[in-house]
Amino acid sequence: MLTLYHSPQSRSTRVVQLIHEMGKQDQVAIRTVGIARNDGSGAPDPANPHPEGKVPLLVHDGAQVRESNAVMLYLTDHFADSPLGRPVGHPSRGAYLSWLAWYGNVFEPVYLAQVGGIDSPVLTHAIRDVPTAVARLSEALRDRDYLVDDAFSAADILVCSTYAWFPKAVPEDAAIRAWVKRCLDRPAMTRVWAEDMARAAA
Numbered sequence: 351m352l353t354l355y356h357s358p359q360s361r362s363t364r365v366v367q368l369i370h371e372m373g374k375q376d377q378v379a380i381r382t383v384g385i386a387r388n389d390g391s392g393a394p395d396p397a398n399p400h401p402e403g404k405v406p407l408l409v410h411d412g413a414q415v416r417e418s419n420a421v422m423l424y425l426t427d428h429f430a431d432s433p434l435g436r437p438v439g440h441p442s443r444g445a446y447l448s449w450l451a452w453y454g455n456v457f458e459p460v461y462l463a464q465v466g467g468i469d470s471p472v473l474t475h476a477i478r479d480v481p482t483a484v485a486r487l488s489e490a491l492r493d494r495d496y497l498v499d500d501a502f503s504a505a506d507i508l509v510c511s512t513y514a515w516f517p518k519a520v521p522e523d524a525a526i527r528a529w530v531k532r533c534l535d536r537p538a539m540t541r542v543w544a545e546d547m548a549r550a551a552a
């Protein structure tokens with residue numbers, strides 16, 4: 351039994367998108383919970399077993415998986431018949447893991463540092479900065495439509511989610527702009543986004 355703890359319009363939305371892209375809605379129960387939001391609204395939900403009250407949280411037969419990239423990797427490994435992941439032994443497994451980890455270790459942190467106005471040589475040395483991350487993305491997308499193998503994967507959903515939330519942050523880069531559009535125009539992505547907006551408004 352797989353259960354995803356989800357809060358509308360949050361980092362768990364991208365996991366719901368992945369589940370829809372994989373066509374596994376009937377195999378993952380989605381439990382909607384409240385969270386404490388940045389704007390001061392909401393509160394940790396006692397129904398959410400995440401140790402920090404966050405989402406996403408995936409629970410599989412009682413075992414917890416937290417952090418978006420780990421949750422997405424877990425799901426694509428679990429549903430290995432889905433083309434959204436790259437299973438162990440696949441020639442692009444390394445590239446797939448690298449993009450998932452890069453998102454959590456570099457991409458989101460450099461944007462958070464920028465938005466938070468944090469400018470420290472220690473941080474820059476460890477994770478670089480937004481222009482460096484954008485250059486990496488642009489280079490990766492220069493001659494391919496998606497991040498791994500030129501075929502849509504969970505890595506695209508995860509990395510692109512930053513730009514889904516903050517369209518104004520999409521860089522003036524033709525390859526990145528075309529990729530963002532390609533990712534966000536997908537029927538499952540638009541459907542889940544619309545459902546989530548409705549859930550949040552309810």
Ligand SMILES: N[C@@H](CCC(=O)N[C@@H](CS)C(=O)NCC(=O)O)C(=O)O
Nearest residue numbers: 360361385386403404405406417418
């Ligand atoms: N690094 C975590 C971040 C999870 C996270 O911060 N989720 C937010 C929702 S966007 C949350 O649950 N916040 C509630 C809180 O901070 O208490 C991931 O990617 O899964």
